[in-house]
Amino acid sequence: MTPLEFRNQKRQILSGADLSQKGSIDKPIEDLINLINSKDDFVTTSSCSGRVILYCESAVEGRKKGCKWLYTTHDLVNVEEFLSKVDSTEGDLVLKFEPMILHIQCISLEKAKSVHVCAVQSGFRNSGISVGKHHKIIVAVRSCMGLEVPLSSDGRLMVSDEYLKFLAGVANNKMIENQERTERFSTSMKLLLQ
Template sequence: MDRSAEFGRWKAQSLSKADLSRKGSVDEDAVEVVELLNSREEFFTTSSCAGRILLLDGSTDGSGVQKQHCCWLLVTHEPCAKDDVMTALKGATRDAVLKFEPFILHVQCRTLQDAQTLHSVAVDSGFRNSGITVGKRGKIMLAVRSTHGLEVPLTHKGKLMVTEEYVEFLLTTANQKMEENKKRIGRFYNCLQHVVKRETISNSHSKIKEKNNPLCTHKNKRSPKKALDPSTADDGGRELDGGHGLEISATLFLGDD
């Protein structure tokens, strides 16, 4: 099957599925980014979270291993107040943990070059932990993410182990991280808009040039001389659109689709 057609089929299937997240819809701060990516033929999003503050009870088994079945005492995508956390902590019976989870977005990309271009946008916007994976079936996924999270245990067997003053300090830190997270999402969206606009104009000019000049050849058609010269190869080390003139490198991991 043609790779472009197969990508289109994957995109149609993914976007037609129901949202299985707890909220059941895209977070407000991530809507513009998600809609812009899904409007492009070279991308579609598979999951996203704009960033949130969580209070989970029984989130670990004591050894730091995440447990599947835990109680959500509080979740918010907005700045959080100490009184809200202290009220929620009254429902804790196990080991409650306060967490801030930053923006994360998973995007399937049509080609590796598309993924590299988007990876550059993500890194330039502050999401420096972003990475690309290539599945066994050729699915190319980009995870947009950063490292400025927060995770602090507050109770043990339902007993509060810290002072209210410390809880207030943690929330000040978490709220600051939330504000910085929103700024990074804004930078990502603005940068993405510029890249999309530039590539649209570039593609348009390229088509006009080819139509008006029958001698114009596609980039992937090289002369025999260039084909024999490895120093002129198109693959690897090529500057990518949206890379601001810089080479883009990304570690690739072979994973399951």
């Protein structure tokens, strides 16, 4: 991809609509995203700062119909609020923690390698580089410290309140670790992009 092609793609990406369910950049990584996008050789294509979600899966005749989010946070779980949203009559409930994920398109493989080193050294060891059609180079910054726990089945809660509180604590510990890794990555990227 030529520098002109990259600049044109970057312009299209930054002028396009945010297609995420939330419709905006997550506050905890807004400064990092703005820093990356302010540099000529990089553009973010998607991001999530990390989140905890309580959702329900519903099925029709054995087929997955869809899911409904009952509780979500990009920060620590508020245990009382989380517990108030646990309603097994909604469908099959699942608690999920997803760590930060960030996709950064880079102008060159050399630039991508430097971002990848920052990611891995910051604790995002599941990060990788992909080269797509027309030599589009993307760094996926990610880790594998997720959590996904089914809580109910067929309208029946399968766990106790005590276990729900325990899971909220586990999710919060993962969120704290995620925030620390994100801060390390942000610091490392600031040094790289100076």
